[in-house]
Amino acid sequence: MKRARILTLTTSYADLFGALTPDKLDELGRMLSPDVVFTDPFNVIKGSGRFIAVFEHMFEVMLEPRFHIEDISASDRAGYIKWRMTGYLKKKPDFSIDIVGMSEVTFADDGMLSCHIDHWDSASQLLRYLPVIGAIIRPILKLFRLKTA
Numbered sequence: 001m002k003r004a005r006i007l008t009l010t011t012s013y014a015d016l017f018g019a020l021t022p023d024k025l026d027e028l029g030r031m032l033s034p035d036v037v038f039t040d041p042f043n044v045i046k047g048s049g050r051f052i053a054v055f056e057h058m059f060e061v062m063l064e065p066r067f068h069i070e071d072i073s074a075s076d077r078a079g080y081i082k083w084r085m086t087g088y089l090k091k092k093p094d095f096s097i098d099i100v101g102m103s104e105v106t107f108a109d110d111g112m113l114s115c116h117i118d119h120w121d122s123a124s125q126l127l128r129y130l131p132v133i134g135a136i137i138r139p140i141l142k143l144f145r146l147k148t149a
Contacts (some may be wrong), residue, residue: 001107003076009107010079011072017083017103018069022059025052033112040118051116062087062097070100079105 016028032048039045043054058065065087073080081103088096101120108114 001076001109003074005111006076006079006107007072007074009111009113010074010081010105013079013105013113014069014072014081014083017067017081020055020065020067022056025055028052028055031113033108033110033114036113037115037117039116041120061090063090064088065097077106079107081105 013031016024016031020028029048029052032051034048035046036048036051037044037046038051038054040054045051045054065085068084068086069081070084071080071082083101083103085099085101086097099120101118104115104117104119105113106115
């Protein structure tokens with residue numbers, strides 16, 4: 001597939017993600033290959049139904065989740081979407097979410113999304129804020145931080 005076609009498909013997909021609501025999950029489903037693969041720091045799943053379930057779950061546990069699209073790029077192999085996800089957890093510990101990440105997306109020859117891999121740092125952007133696990137992760141993150149004068 002040519003880079004221009006991948007960029008067009010990636011841009012359409014990113015546009016939908018930037019405006020994603022529970023009402024638009026059917027529209028998202030129409031962009032997916034039946035055997036789409038989705039990977040993020042917490043999930044490795046296969047299938048369009050399970051892919052949609054990830055986002056149904058997001059809307060269940062978060063208030064006002066939103067993907068702010070910051071950049072879109074493409075190579076001859078894949079599309080890349082830099083995003084910032086914001087929102088609030090509904091249950092304790094209830095805190096605001098502000099995660100920066102990048103999605104690597106690939107498309108089948110028919111233009112359907114075949115793979116979506118999210119790259120983001122769950123330890124420093126999410127887990128360190130949780131009460132129990134955060135107490136373990138914060139000192140570990142500190143070990144790798146450059147000491148400044």
